[in-house]
Amino acid sequence: MAQIVLFHYFPRNSILHKMDGRVKLICMILFSVAISLVQSIPSFIILTASLILITLLAARLPLITLLKDMKYFSFLILIILLVNSFVIPGRPIPGFPLPGVTVEGVMTGLIASWRLVLIIMVCAVMTGTTSLITLKNVVEWYLRPIPLVPETRIATMINLTFVFIPVIFDTVSEMLSAQKARCVEGRRNPLKRIMFIAFPLLVQTFRRTEELILAMEARCYSDDRTRAVFATTAKDWLILAFTVLFLAFILFYSF
Amino acid sequence: MSKPNMPIILETQNLTHVFPDGTVAIKDINLQIHAGEFVIVAGANGSGKTVLLRHLNGLIRPTKGKVLLEGEPISKNIIAARKQIGLIFQDSDSQIVGQTVAEDVAFGPENLRLPPEEVNRRVKTYLEVVGLSKLAQQSPHVLSGGEKRKLAVAGVLAMQPKIIMFDEPFTGLDYPGVVQVLRQLVSLHQSGHTIILVTHELEKVLAHADRLIIIYRGKIVEDGTPEEIIGRSEQYGVRMPLGENERVDAMTWLK
Amino acid sequence: MGESTALNLRLTVFAALFTALIIIGGYLSIPLGAVPIALADFFVMLAGLFLGKKWGLASAALYVFLGALGLPVYAGGKAGLAVLFGPTGGFLFGYMALAFVVGLIASQKKPSVLRNLTALIAGNILLYAFGIPWLKTVLNLSWEAALTAGLTPFIPGAFIKIIVAAAIAQALLPRFNKSIADNAEQPEDEEQ
Numbered sequence: 001m002a003q004i005v006l007f008h009y010f011p012r013n014s015i016l017h018k019m020d021g022r023v024k025l026i027c028m029i030l031f032s033v034a035i036s037l038v039q040s041i042p043s044f045i046i047l048t049a050s051l052i053l054i055t056l057l058a059a060r061l062p063l064i065t066l067l068k069d070m071k072y073f074s075f076l077i078l079i080i081l082l083v084n085s086f087v088i089p090g091r092p093i094p095g096f097p098l099p100g101v102t103v104e105g106v107m108t109g110l111i112a113s114w115r116l117v118l119i120i121m122v123c124a125v126m127t128g129t130t131s132l133i134t135l136k137n138v139v140e141w142y143l144r145p146i147p148l149v150p151e152t153r154i155a156t157m158i159n160l161t162f163v164f165i166p167v168i169f170d171t172v173s174e175m176l177s178a179q180k181a182r183c184v185e186g187r188r189n190p191l192k193r194i195m196f197i198a199f200p201l202l203v204q205t206f207r208r209t210e211e212l213i214l215a216m217e218a219r220c221y222s223d224d225r226t227r228a229v230f231a232t233t234a235k236d237w238l239i240l241a242f243t244v245l246f247l248a249f250i251l252f253y254s255f
Numbered sequence: 256m257s258k259p260n261m262p263i264i265l266e267t268q269n270l271t272h273v274f275p276d277g278t279v280a281i282k283d284i285n286l287q288i289h290a291g292e293f294v295i296v297a298g299a300n301g302s303g304k305t306v307l308l309r310h311l312n313g314l315i316r317p318t319k320g321k322v323l324l325e326g327e328p329i330s331k332n333i334i335a336a337r338k339q340i341g342l343i344f345q346d347s348d349s350q351i352v353g354q355t356v357a358e359d360v361a362f363g364p365e366n367l368r369l370p371p372e373e374v375n376r377r378v379k380t381y382l383e384v385v386g387l388s389k390l391a392q393q394s395p396h397v398l399s400g401g402e403k404r405k406l407a408v409a410g411v412l413a414m415q416p417k418i419i420m421f422d423e424p425f426t427g428l429d430y431p432g433v434v435q436v437l438r439q440l441v442s443l444h445q446s447g448h449t450i451i452l453v454t455h456e457l458e459k460v461l462a463h464a465d466r467l468i469i470i471y472r473g474k475i476v477e478d479g480t481p482e483e484i485i486g487r488s489e490q491y492g493v494r495m496p497l498g499e500n501e502r503v504d505a506m507t508w509l510k
Numbered sequence: 511m512g513e514s515t516a517l518n519l520r521l522t523v524f525a526a527l528f529t530a531l532i533i534i535g536g537y538l539s540i541p542l543g544a545v546p547i548a549l550a551d552f553f554v555m556l557a558g559l560f561l562g563k564k565w566g567l568a569s570a571a572l573y574v575f576l577g578a579l580g581l582p583v584y585a586g587g588k589a590g591l592a593v594l595f596g597p598t599g600g601f602l603f604g605y606m607a608l609a610f611v612v613g614l615i616a617s618q619k620k621p622s623v624l625r626n627l628t629a630l631i632a633g634n635i636l637l638y639a640f641g642i643p644w645l646k647t648v649l650n651l652s653w654e655a656a657l658t659a660g661l662t663p664f665i666p667g668a669f670i671k672i673i674v675a676a677a678i679a680q681a682l683l684p685r686f687n688k689s690i691a692d693n694a695e696q697p698e699d700e701e702q
């Protein structure tokens with residue numbers, strides 16, 4: 001349950017779902033870079049339109065759901081807009097009741113928050129089309145050539161983190177309902193409230209973790225393990241080439 | 256029914272474990288298990304069954320004594336020993352290491368650094384064996400208790416051990432669940448595996464066993480064929496199944 | 511497989527557990543006046559206390575890294591570089607400093623309340639030392655405004671979290687350290 005709430009991977013059979021995760025990550029980074037570089041409003045519009053098309057057609061993701069998830073960011077977006085409107089010096093908006101708001105400020109704020117929305121969309125497309133396991137394998141693959149970085153360990157940690165999340169989630173909700181039955185809710189003292197959540201949670205998850213470690217040892221855990229296989233098809237290269245050309249075109253057009 | 260003509264595959268000598276708090280969990284266990292035997296270890300709660308199993312594949316270190324696998328101390332090459340001796344834990348929840356059912360089964364073979372094709376082949380084979388093929392891409396967290404137990408079995412089978420140890424495999428299973436696990440046990444035994452099964456629910460499985468061992472307060476108090484021992488089990492806190500005149504070969508939930 | 515491999519595996523798994531706890535902590539909050547107490551930084555403190563500087567840092571760093579990859583792990587389901595380099599990003603980097611410093615000062619054979627409290631307070635000072643100037647710079651605020659937005663409302667919560675973290679460490683650390691040490695020893699050759 002918890003996984004469904006927390007991580008928005010949508011199992012589909014789209015072009016992006018079938019793409020090699022390594023190439024997809026590069027495309028995502030390229031998009032993020034382009035988004036942070038573009039200047040002109042028309043390039044923004046083209047980028048936004050293309051991202052919407054990618055979400056709907058290439059990734060077959062539910063755009064409305066993704067937009068709803070943006071509510072988590074609405075506060076951040078609002079802050080960026082407000083702060084910029086007041087702080088950037090420039091001409092006051094004629095007829096605007098609040099003093100201190102400038103035309104330049106509002107424009108800068110709008111552009112900054114637009115950028116933010118686009119970057120969030122790119123992330124959503126990436127996580128929506130890539131399972132956590134693939135993502136873990138991609139991370140491991142990119143870390144491999146870096147010296148002194150224990151990439152297998154990191155991949156194992158990522159994997160275990162996502163194994164633990166639903167466990168903790170369930171432990172917490174079980175605990176909270178058990179405590180509700182004993183009227184802990186009525187307690188005002190926040191010190192005690194945190195104690196009542198954290199203490200049993202740690203005791204239980206520690207015990208569980210001990211068992212998990214034994215189970216991993218029993219199944220011969222080793223850092224020297226079979227590596228994930230990736231397959232890059234001609235389609236992946238084509239998508240990458242297209243992304244590069246498209247973004248280069250937009251950036252060129254933007255300046 | 257017992258197989259003294261087969262070579263000894265697993266042996267313990269004066270195996271003793273004292274916990275730091277002074278609890279003597281097992282004391283002077285001398286045990287010889289022959290290849291292909293089906294051994295049931297029974298005993299009351301806290302009698303030391305789990306501790307004994309964990310010694311047999313080197314998960315905990317004896318205070319005194321040793322464990323020999325095919326004549327060699329397992330401490331010489333603990334990884335090789337664990338590869339030969341699979342253990343299915345009492346609590347199947349805490350041995351989940353994968354984010355999906357298939358990943359979890361792959362964990363062991365990947366630790367053995369088998370080539371990817373072989374890993375995939377084993378995952379497919381053993382998910383089929385336990386009947387979880389349809390759930391391969393599910394999160395293990397959402398499986399039922401019986402399905403989790405089957406997943407644990409598949410995870411161990413995928414390492415193709417010679418000896419398979421089960422710690423209380425029937426706990427929390429309904430009738431069909433017990434029958435399925437039982438079928439697996441019997442077919443594993445028939446295919447030549449050595450089976451060590453810890454349980455106190457003798458009526459479910461005793462008919463299939465070659466040998467019954469009773470542990471009482473950390474010591475082996477009875478060791479022999481089920482027919483010899485069954486009449487004396489009750490004094491050690493192991494409920495004798497189905498009345499005194501019942502025959503041992505009726506003690507099974509299979510058909 | 512030497513002793514250190516087994517010990518490493520144990521700490522790796524526990525570090526992953528703490529990363530997961532930090533993530534869940536970002537979704538849990540306890541009401542306290544107008545500003546609810548979020549629990550992410552509370553579990554970061556515990557990661558430092560229980561895992562020590564190296565693995566505490568690893569656990570907090572993994573948390574930041576997962577969010578940077580775009581997974582919605584930051585408090586309230588946020589994710590991505592936009593947050594990491596946004597107004598509150600300093601606090602995320604501060605988490606790493608917090609875990610490290612708590613582990614650095616507290617890591618000791620014998621846990622002492624005074625030492626742990628010192629470690630927690632020093633770590634929290636560092637957390638806000640990362641968070642507030644960052645907030646000020648990104649949002650172009652005055653010092654006064656940055657402090658009002660980023661520090662004052664969180665002080666009571668921070669104190670409560672520090673006290674509870676120290677109490678929990680006192681109760682659970684001895685057992686935790688012992689189990690880590692006991693189980694970390696691998697059976698090695700008794701023969702020869």
Ligand SMILES: Nc1ncnc2c1ncn2[C@@H]1O[C@H](COP(=O)(O)OP(=O)(O)OP(=O)(O)O)[C@@H](O)[C@H]1O
Binds near residue numbers: 274300301302305
């Ligand atoms: N880590 C530990 N520290 C101290 N004592 C322990 C520890 N683990 C187990 N024991 C004790 O060792 C004894 C044997 O425990 P064990 O788990 O092997 O029992 P069991 O036969 O498997 O019981 P059950 O049927 O309940 O599973 C018990 O008295 C138990 O309390």
Ligand SMILES: [Mg+2]
Binds near residue numbers: 304345422
């Ligand atoms: Mg037991």
